[in-house]
Amino acid sequence: MSRRPPPDPVAVLRGHRASVTDISFHPFKPILFSGSADGEVRIWDTLQHRTVSSAWLHSAAHGIVAVACVSSLGTNKFASQGRDGTVKIWEFDDAGLSRIPSLTIKTNSYHFCKFSVMKNDSVWSTQGKELEDCYRGEPGGMSDREIPEVKRDEAYTNQSCSKSFGENTCSEGLQYVALSGENSSEVEIWDLKSAQKIVQLASSNPSNSSSVSNRGMCMTLQLFLSSESQGFLNVLAGYEDGSMLWWDIRNPRVPVTSVKFHSEPVMSICIDGSCKGGISGAADDKIIMYSLEHSSGTCVVKKEISLDRPGISGVSIRPDGKIAATAGWDHRVRIYNYRKGNALAILKYHHGTCNAVTYSSDCKLMASASEDTTVGLWELYPPTTS
Template identity: 45%
Template sequence: MALATSRRPAPDPVAVLRAHRAAVNVLAFHTPSGALLSGDADGELKIWDLVKHRPVFSSRVHTPSAGVLGIGVSSALNNKIISQGRDGTVKCWQLTESSLSRQPILSVKSESYHFCKLAVARRCTTNDESHEDTRGAAGQILMAIAGNDTSKVEIWDITSGQRVQLLSPKDSSVGMCMSLHMIFQSGEGDQCTVVAGYEDGSMLMWDTRHPAAPLLQSKQHKEPVLSLVLDGPGLGGISGSADGQLTLFSFNSTEKVYTPKKKFEGQAGIGDIALRGDDKIFATSGWDHRVSIYDYRRRKPLAFLKYHKEIVNGVAFSEDKKWLASGSKDSTVALWSLYPPSEGTSKSVE
């Protein structure tokens, strides 16, 4: 379905999933099982059958006071998933036959109450490659979270359950870490690039081989950076802030240069950003109740999806590129079909 705001109206959701009794905070597609995962403000995590459009499993994985803030999935985790509460608790669960293990197989507890979703490292990709290998050269599955000191970033090896690094800004004036993304650099062994968005609008980048100080620091936003994502090759990405500003950027880690490419000004905060696996389109979740769709390569808006009646907290694309899911404070999850691969080439996004 080619979407163009000037030529045709935006589509309605293909399906609306209704089972949550609280705000839906976060979404993730679990590729091995073909299921959708959703987490809400009461601490409930649901596993959805995308054929029957109904939950096949539900469990309170975090306390109602903490809620589910983040969900981590990756090909290296396979049938394990990670849940994160706002109280700093991170748990790793075994997923078997559309249900979770009764107890977490790993728990990480920090003493900080924060708003930063975890990030599981993935490997750089080019063109239409899938993110098949998300382990480091030493077999590590790495996760980044905001630390006990919320201006710092902790790197954990999920396999061993050990913290392996602590990344600190040059000074604490940047405030709390609000958003994270983490990527293994191709051909660089266990080198990871970690990008963090901060409360004062700054973006910081580290090369984990040299963790003592950030590689880059740039302030492109006036308000807290609530969401960010890097593209497949790990050479650029998108950041969104509380005042609705969306920034598309590139960076050169060798030359230590950050370059903003395009900025979109808005009136409502951007809570989440999802970039589809082929790096052609991305979606943002807005405090204005809308899901906004953009052409990543041409850096232009394509459509604004209007269904939710409250703030949209999370968005996620399926790895097969067929589905976009959005989750809202109105307790619903909407499924959308946008430029599915079966439609072939669309001039709007190629």
């Protein structure tokens, strides 16, 4: 019995003149943001499949590394990261993009590691948490100094962190971004409200001969907030030597755990909506699905998928946790059952390296970005209403 041919995209968005490096759906509106290697950002109408607005927001010489539009920024803002060492927040409306950023962070980070905005699990997404109070209450919080180790059972000893948070607390107060630091082996977390660096995760540990700096550059990041971390930010970071480190900012000197599932640089990490697992892709020929055990602080392989052709630039898990996608160096987008790990489809539309893949918040659309200057929109395995 012959297999059905892979589906085509429902639309192809054309307009960029250079490689499309990153894409991000708006969490509430039918629009998509895309950034390219020549510094241009485009806003697309995903219903009419046309450009709503476009502008060169970073210099053409440096280009755009990443774009992100999340609910925590507000409904009319998005963030961009350029290889010019800046992260910028932009406003947009029906008239188009603002030409002047509402905030510019000069990070002095000139790497190609994409920044990561914060991912909440379902508990924190609905309840929210005013984290600034907690960080200001911790020694060294909200400054460039490293915060000292805070033991887990002492995390809520101050009043600001022990207060209760009801369902009316607004999660729009949580505006943080993680990025590869000025030292390429370090991870930094910045507050997008104050443009201040709040945490710097140590690149080396004097008591550990296998320091983070020995792992090479930080290649990919995921910043997340789980209900199991008592309201404190966590980061999963992938490094040049193929290792991944899980950080809890309460102890910025020593990671929660270190694993090495890949033999080549880790290129992309995505945490699922529960913040209890994720998927990683690398320059090698493996895709890894893993679980994050918060109680024991361990990261365990659930499924290892072998590839015929190495190289994964981007990975994404659909918000409902059922489907995962990867963007490959071989121009292909691969679709997997995230819960079981089995392959579902190989999409062969693009004619250049696939740089990124992402899902809309309602799970109905997937977008893929490619070096061929196009963005593909796909409708695959629509979510069931049950």
